[in-house]
Amino acid sequence: MKALVKTEFFKLFTSLRTYLTFAIAIVLMVIINFGLYIEGESILAFLLQPLKEYFLVQGNILNGYLIAYFSLNTLWVHIPVLIIIVTAYIYSGEFENGTIKLLLSQPISRGRIMWAKFMTMVSYNLLFMVVLALFALIPAVMIFGRGDIMVLNNGVQFLLESSFFWRYGLAVLFAMIAMTAFSSLSMYAALYFKDTLTAILVSFGVLILHTLFQSFTFEVTSTWQNLLFSYHMSNWQLLFMTEVPWRQFGLSALFLTGFTAIFTVLSYNRFKRMNIA
Amino acid sequence: MIEVSNLTLTYGVATILSDLNFTIPKGCIMGLIGPNGAGKSSLIKVLAGLVFPDNGDIQLKGECIEFRDLRRITGYMIDSPSFYNQLSGPQNLKLIQQINSKAGSTESLLELVGLSDVGSKKVKNYSTGMKQRLAIAAALIRTPELLILDEPFNGLDPGGYKDLWDIITKLNKEGVTLIISSHLLADLESHATDFMLINNGVLTMTLSKSELDATERLISFYFDSVLNPEQRQQFDEVSVKEWGEQHVVVLMKPESIAVFTKQLVDKDLVPINIKTQTILQQTYFKMSR
Numbered sequence: 001m002k003a004l005v006k007t008e009f010f011k012l013f014t015s016l017r018t019y020l021t022f023a024i025a026i027v028l029m030v031i032i033n034f035g036l037y038i039e040g041e042s043i044l045a046f047l048l049q050p051l052k053e054y055f056l057v058q059g060n061i062l063n064g065y066l067i068a069y070f071s072l073n074t075l076w077v078h079i080p081v082l083i084i085i086v087t088a089y090i091y092s093g094e095f096e097n098g099t100i101k102l103l104l105s106q107p108i109s110r111g112r113i114m115w116a117k118f119m120t121m122v123s124y125n126l127l128f129m130v131v132l133a134l135f136a137l138i139p140a141v142m143i144f145g146r147g148d149i150m151v152l153n154n155g156v157q158f159l160l161e162s163s164f165f166w167r168y169g170l171a172v173l174f175a176m177i178a179m180t181a182f183s184s185l186s187m188y189a190a191l192y193f194k195d196t197l198t199a200i201l202v203s204f205g206v207l208i209l210h211t212l213f214q215s216f217t218f219e220v221t222s223t224w225q226n227l228l229f230s231y232h233m234s235n236w237q238l239l240f241m242t243e244v245p246w247r248q249f250g251l252s253a254l255f256l257t258g259f260t261a262i263f264t265v266l267s268y269n270r271f272k273r274m275n276i277a
Numbered sequence: 278m279i280e281v282s283n284l285t286l287t288y289g290v291a292t293i294l295s296d297l298n299f300t301i302p303k304g305c306i307m308g309l310i311g312p313n314g315a316g317k318s319s320l321i322k323v324l325a326g327l328v329f330p331d332n333g334d335i336q337l338k339g340e341c342i343e344f345r346d347l348r349r350i351t352g353y354m355i356d357s358p359s360f361y362n363q364l365s366g367p368q369n370l371k372l373i374q375q376i377n378s379k380a381g382s383t384e385s386l387l388e389l390v391g392l393s394d395v396g397s398k399k400v401k402n403y404s405t406g407m408k409q410r411l412a413i414a415a416a417l418i419r420t421p422e423l424l425i426l427d428e429p430f431n432g433l434d435p436g437g438y439k440d441l442w443d444i445i446t447k448l449n450k451e452g453v454t455l456i457i458s459s460h461l462l463a464d465l466e467s468h469a470t471d472f473m474l475i476n477n478g479v480l481t482m483t484l485s486k487s488e489l490d491a492t493e494r495l496i497s498f499y500f501d502s503v504l505n506p507e508q509r510q511q512f513d514e515v516s517v518k519e520w521g522e523q524h525v526v527v528l529m530k531p532e533s534i535a536v537f538t539k540q541l542v543d544k545d546l547v548p549i550n551i552k553t554q555t556i557l558q559q560t561y562f563k564m565s566r
Contacts, residue, residue, distance in 0.1 A: 003378050010372060014363050098359030102415065105325040105355060106376050107348035276327035277287065277319075 004108065004116035008090070012120055017089060021082040022131055028078060028234045032071045036062070037143055039157075064141030065149045065164045069240060071136040072171065076152070076234060080182045081204060083128055087121045087183035088190040088199035095194035100276055110272045118264060121187065125179045133172040157242050167239045168258070172251060174236040181229065182207065182258040184263035192271050232256050278302035278454055279347070279423070284333030286319055286478075291372045293319045294330070294478045301423070301471075306449050306467035309458040310557060312565045316478040317458045318356055322429045322458075325353045352428055353422035358412030361399035366392055366411045369400060386414040391440055405432030405549060413444065416524070424448060425456045430464075442468060460560050472557055482557070492556045494531055499524045499550040503565050508546050 012018050036043070041062060094100040103113060149159040159167065185206060189199035210230035225231050235252035238245055286294040301307055310553050311317045322328040326345030335344050341425055345364045370383040390410040392536050395403075403411065409432055426445075430438055431509045445468065449455055465472070472489065474482035484492075495518060500508075502523045509552040512525055515537065519526035529537065534553065541548060554562075 003375050007372050007375050010375075011361060014361075014368075016363070097362060098357065099361060101327060101353075102359060102373070103353045103376070104327055105348060105353040106373065107346075107419070108376060158407070273329070275288070275329060277323065 003115065004112055005119050008116045008120035009123070009232065012086070012090065012124060015086075015089070015093075018086055018124070021086050021128065022081055023133050025075075025079070025128070028075060029071055029132070029139065032074060033139050033143060035069065036067055036070070052111040055102070061147065062144055062148055063147035063149070064137065064144045065146060065161065065168070066151065067144050068138035069149065069151055071140070072133075075132075077100070077207075079128075079132065080179060080207060080233075083125060083179050083183060084186035084200050084203050085196075086128075088186040088203070089196045090117050090121055090124075090190075091187055092194055092196040092199055094191035096196060104255070104276055111268065114268050114271050118187070121183050122180050125183055126176050129172050129179060130178045132173055133168065137168065149245050151240050153237050153240050157240060159240065159242060167244075171239045173237040174239070174249075177253055177256050177260075178233040178236065181259040181263075182233070183262045184267070185229075188263045188267045188270070190232075190273070191267050218259060226255075229256075229259060232259075278338060280336040282334050282336075284320075284323065284330055284335075286316075286323060286328065288328045294323070294562070297333070297475075297478075297480050299473055299480060299483060301454060303526070304449070304452060304454055305471045306445065306469045307454075307456045308465035308472045309456055309475070310462060310465065310467040310561060311458075311470060311475035311481075312561065315475045315564070318427055319460060320475065321353070321355060321425055324351070324425060325355060327355070334499045347423070347425040347497075349425055352416030352419055352424045354412040354416045354424075354426045356427050356524075357405075357431070358408050358415075360408065360415075362402040363399060365367050365397045365399055366403065366407070366414075367397075369411065370414055370418065373418050377419055379418060383414070383418070384434060386417055389417070389444060390414045396499075406437045409433055410437065410440075411446075413441065415421050417448075421453065423454045423456070427458045428460070429457065430459055430461055430522055430544055462561060466555060474557060474560055474564075476563060481564070482560055484557075489555055489557060490531055494534070494556070495526055495554040495559055496529055496534055497524055497526045497550075497552040497554075499552075500546070506544075508544075511541055511544055511546055 073175050094103055104110065146161055148161045149157075149164060151159065182203065186199050186203040189202040190196065192203065194200055207230060210228045213224060214228050214230050232252040232255045235249060238249045238252075281300075282296055282298045284297040285292070309320070319328060323330050323333075324347055326348050329346060333344070335342055335347065335357065337347065337350070338408050354541055360366075361372065364372065367383055367387060370386060374380070374383060387395070390413050392407065392410050393415065395407070400408070400411070408462045409429060413426070413429065416426070429441060433441060442464070445455060445457070455492070457465065457469065466486075466489065470486045472482070472486075473480060474486050501525050504525070509520075509525075512527060517525060518528055527537075531553075534551075538548065538551065
């Protein structure tokens with residue numbers, strides 16, 4: 001199994017698209033930081049205008065921590081797309097290149113191949129999120145400094161600087177779980193369509209549909225919210241509330257893990273019984 | 278060595294392989310023959326564990342196994358070989374070696390297939406022939422007892438073609454059993470020890486090289502002028518299948534061809550060309566029509 005995972009990693013990290021996704025994510029971070037460096041003060045002044053009538057806002061509000069939070073918040077659509085470009089390809093790439101025949105004609109069970117690929121996918125997600133988190137945070141702190149955080153998240157939330165790291169760390173971990181759930185969907189689509197582009201389009205289509213339903217405010221649709229993937233995916237933001245609603249946060253993590261489990265089992269069954277004609 | 282019985286494969290309503298029963302003797306070179314769409318590649322895919330048959334049993338050395346378990350002792354080269362294009366040939370081999378938890382150098386394999394000087398050139402820049410050679414090396418990584426090659430001569434230049442036959446012969450002498458699917462009938466006939474002819478998913482014919490050699494052939498004699506009645510009489514003692522103005526097709530045993538041709542020459546009836554067709558070729562061409 002170890003050898004199999006090693007080969008999957010080797011394939012992943014000898015592929016140009018893997019590095020491109022990292023490069024694009026980093027470039028996006030640079031652009032956000034640069035934009036906020038130029039316009040940040042005026043944007044913040046505009047956002048804080050109503051508050052200033054009631055509060056005396058002191059200190060470095062436009063600090064690196066806020067920028068890091070803002071960066072992750074801004075990229076919630078971009079990150080999943082970047083991630084599934086790689087994760088879908090882990091599976092569909094074998095079909096597109098015809099290497100699936102080479103791989104499956106080796107005396108290894110399909111289950112082991114599937115798990116090796118799954119572990120590679122999860123590892124990539126983790127690595128991507130860690131890199132993203134570091135590039136969102138370190139340059140921002142270097143440019144904008146540190147301070148307490150004031151975020152507009154279900155009202156205005158005031159968070160102490162000392163609580164930032166555990167919130168941010170958990171948010172990254174949660175984002176990793178969310179991205180793995182989304183990757184699992186792309187994994188199933190990749191095994192179903194055997195084509196990366198179709199898998200990306202289908203997965204992204206599901207995300208868009210869920211987001212669309214989430215934006216509906218009719219009474220009927222309000223009960224659906226808990227079943228929407230996008231609703232749970234965005235719940236990393238709960239960590240940036242003064243009082244974290246842990247139950248809701250835990251349920252979202254559980255929902256996403258369940259989502260991953262369902263699509264992993266479906267993918268496993270499909271892959272195991274698939275005829276490679 | 279391998280005994281397959283009642284092998285049936287369907288895709289939806291289409292029957293691809295229908296109740297195949299055959300034996301692959303140990304140490305043989307089995308020529309798998311059939312026109313396009315006959316089911317050769319599908320049969321190979323079943324034997325490679327890529328496709329699951331609807332029905333059928335397989336015995337390896339007398340022991341019942343699953344079709345996919347055949348991979349333990351088999352190396353495959355399945356139709357157009359594909360590799361990880363971003364890697365070099367040696368890197369691809371290392372990768373396959375790693376998947377199989379094998380250690381050691383792949384140098385000797387690369388040398389065997391004539392790719393020892395490819396260096397770090399990426400597979401995406403390989404010619405078809407180079408990919409074919411690499412596929413052979415990949416199939417040999419596990420030092421297989423059985424080697425299955427699907428159209429291994431596609432894209433090979435004459436040099437590569439000869440090299441590949443040399444490799445096949447060498448491996449066979451070392452005890453490797455081979456199944457080779459190819460359209461190059463004449464070559465298969467001269468190298469293979471056994472033959473299986475498939476058409477429309479049905480096993481039409483199985484025979485050994487000795488049986489093939491003992492079977493009558495269709496011999497076409499071509500002449501540079503129209504045969505007169507006296508010349509035609511020379512063919513009275515053989516079984517004539519077709520009379521043409523300047524050619525005659527007869528059926529005769531292989532050992533009689535030289536003797537009969539000499540008789541014709543002695544009577545000043547010198548053929549300008551002689552073509553022979555084995556029973557395999559006759560059946561194959563009938564199927565292809």
